[in-house]
Amino acid sequence: MNKTVIEMRNIIKRYYIGQPNELQILNGISLDIHEHEFVSIVGQSGSGKSTLMNMIGALDRPTEGTYLLNGMDISTLDDYELSHIRNQEIGFVFQTFNLISRTNALKNVEMPMMYAGIPRKKRLARAMELLEIVGMADRADHQPNELSGGQKQRVAIARAMANKPSILLADEPTGALDSKTGRMIMDLFHKLHDEEGTTIVLITHSNELAAETERIITISDGNVISDTGVKA
Amino acid sequence: MQFIENLRLALTSIAANKMRSVLTMLGIIIGISAVIMITTIGTSIQKTLVNTFNSIGNMNYFDVYAQVSYGLLDENGDEIIADYTDEDLLTRQMLDKLVDTYPDYFYLNLSDSFGGFELKNWKDQTFKASVIGRMSFEGDNDIKFIRGRRINKTDSDLKKQVVNVSTLFVKQYLPPDADPIGQTITTELGDFVIVGVFELPAIYTKQIYKPGQKDIEKVTPVYIPYDTGMKLTYQESSYDYYASIYYYPEYDVEMLENTLRDFFAEEYAEKPYMHVEIENMQTYLGMINTVINVVTIAISIIAAISLIVGGVGVMNIMLVSITERTKEIGVRKALGAQNSAIRMQFVVEAILLCLIGGIIGIILGIVGGMALGFIAKQLVMNFYAEYAELFTITIQPSIPAILISVGFSILTGVFFGYYPANKAAKMNPIDALRYD
Known part of the structure; x- marks a missing residue:
């Protein structure tokens, strides 16, 4: 069994606490995700999967329960420490790519390393290496608006990998792409998983995509209703 | 970074x-x-x-004006009658006393006009000069001497009958090529020996003289020692409402002004209806x-x-x-x-x-x-x-x-x-x- 990266116990998330419209989104979720796993979290919209993703991505803190990321208790960290966690441990891949406009592909990939305080030369070398891995090295100096959707997503994946995070957290990464480019992105994830051993958490509503992964966790109404379990 | x-x-x-x-x-x-x-x-x-x-030029002097105050009340509330005479104004004795008391601070550089005089030249032509008395040329940057020496304070103290004239005056008065130094000019005030020749400042040629005016018709200033002029015009014990008092600029102007004020207050202690007003260019x-x-x-x-x-x-x-x-x-x-x-x-x-x-x-x-x-x-x-x-x-x-x-x-x-x-x-x- 590989080392546990994410350890969640009885995670509860409530909004508007103490107000008449108080809302409980996550009803005590517990799950473990291990190193080198390729996991998908599936659920209908409103199931709480986005909230769970925010929690995993250290963008949000749970109301109750404990979340250990590489053994660190996220629920007790302040904003500054959370930003450090996001920078070092999490690699976000968004549905809409979210590249910074007017900033070329190389600079976009450099960005997480800039916030990590890595020197410029080292940053450049690493960014070029990453663009090479995702097959975008020849487009390094292109602005986001000069790239196609699939190319943007590949740059975004390179950016997510910049600081060698513990988890690549992909939120509907093919949602804004046609099926062909979507396929290419999925192939890239498989390549990263197989060749680099990257731990990937894929958030999706598509059972088809989920079926490609090693393990499927299904969320409904803020509960885990099924988990295909760790592959032996 | x-x-x-x-x-x-x-x-x-x-x-x-x-x-x-x-x-x-x-x-x-x-x-x-x-x-x-x-x-x-x-x-x-x-x-x-x-x-x-x-x-x-030199701006380091005070303008001192003697003033009469009207409507002042004494300690009993009665009006002080200001029946002043000319003798209550600034006297030369006062100024000399000031300079004697504070020789480090002040000096006199008095000047005055003694009027215009007609002179006759070597060809017996008549021309005019205005006679100005002064103690020195200090700070008068415009006047440049080309021959001889300037009249100075010693000339004034000794009441010497010496004179500084302009190059134009030399031209008007003497034949060409004559040496002006040592020549005597005769005026209604008396005889004066020329000891120095200066160039007329540009302002005369540019503004005072009319274009086309003949040289012989131009009036030039001649400078004699101030006290010589005062003696020859019998004004040695005169009174004036105004005097300029020069100071040495290494001292604080405000301190000097207070010294002056105190000095004149002392001088006019007996005459409460008199006071001085002091003004200064630097101020x-x-x-x-x-x-x-x-x-x-x-x-x-x-x-x-x-x-x-x-x-x-x-x-x-x-x-x-x-x-x-x-x-x-x-x-x-x-x-x-x-x-x-x-x-x-x-x-x-x-x-x-x-x-x-x-x-x-x-x-x-x-x-x-x-x-x-x-x-x-x-x-x-x-x-x-x-x-x-x-x-x-x-x-x-x-x-x-x-x-x-x-x-x-x-x-x-x-x-x-x-x-x-x-x-x-x-x-x-x-x-x-x-x-x-």
Whole structure:
């Protein structure tokens, strides 16, 4: 069994606490995700999967329960420490790519390393290496608006990998792409998983995509209703 | 390192919205350029005044005026009758006593006109000269001697009958090639020996003499020792309401003025209806400078109000920019940007916006101020062409104002950029990411 990266116990998330419209989104979720796993979290919209993703991505803190990321208790960290966690441990891949406009592909990939305080030369070398891995090295100096959707997503994946995070957290990464480019992105994830051993958490509503992964966790109404379990 | 990155980011962002950036800067540009223009003009006026006064000559003297006070009451409440006579005015004895009491502080450099006289030359032609008595030529930078020596205080003290004449006078009085030094001139006052020859200042040829006037018709000044003149005109114990008293400039002017005031108060102790008023060119110059400074600062402050308007414009556009870039802020935060990094990014952008505006404003202000200065200079020179030599017009921007403006621009950026930047820094990353 590989080392546990994410350890969640009885995670509860409530909004508007103490107000008449108080809302409980996550009803005590517990799950473990291990190193080198390729996991998908599936659920209908409103199931709480986005909230769970925010929690995993250290963008949000749970109301109750404990979340250990590489053994660190996220629920007790302040904003500054959370930003450090996001920078070092999490690699976000968004549905809409979210590249910074007017900033070329190389600079976009450099960005997480800039916030990590890595020197410029080292940053450049690493960014070029990453663009090479995702097959975008020849487009390094292109602005986001000069790239196609699939190319943007590949740059975004390179950016997510910049600081060698513990988890690549992909939120509907093919949602804004046609099926062909979507396929290419999925192939890239498989390549990263197989060749680099990257731990990937894929958030999706598509059972088809989920079926490609090693393990499927299904969320409904803020509960885990099924988990295909760790592959032996 | 991140600062350089921020600078690059800010430049990209400003360049991406050129029109908007320029419009945003407009307030700063107008404010700064107005301040620089006004201070350029203020500084130029001051420099011109100082230089002009310095070129005129020695300004280190006090004007002392004897004044009669009416309607004063004594300790019983009765009106003091001011039945003064001429003898109550300033006397020469008083002035001599002053100089004897404070030889380190004061000296006399009295001068007076003793009227015009007709003279006859070697060809028996008649011409006129005006006789002026003086103690020295100190501070009279305009008069240049080409032969012999100047009359001085000793000549005056000894009441010598010596005279300084102009080159024109020599031409009028003596045959060509004659040596003027040692020649005697005879006037109604008596005989005087020429001891020195000077060149007439340009003002005579330019203004006093008419074009085409014959040399023999021109009246030249001749200088005799002051006390010689006073003796020959029987004015040795005269009274005057006015005297100029020179001082040595190494002493504090205010202290000297108080010394003078005390001295004359003592002199007039027996005559309560008499007092002196003391004025001084340096004090005037100081007062004029103060007035110009106050006016410059006052107008600058009014102009600087537009800086506040400009700053509010910057704040407004920064708020718009941050709203537009909410998603970008969310992404940056998701990628691990600390709140401080986001805050710095937008503060740097605001500072840069203000600084660029400030620099454009400074350049426009200098150009505008200098242009106005040169126009004013041309107007003055054209209207008062005959006095042109008296003016030393200096046009110069105010260096402190420029430095303060640069500082103020940066400060405006920090002040009006901080609030929007802080708003950006405090955004919740989840909401920011979800923003469309």
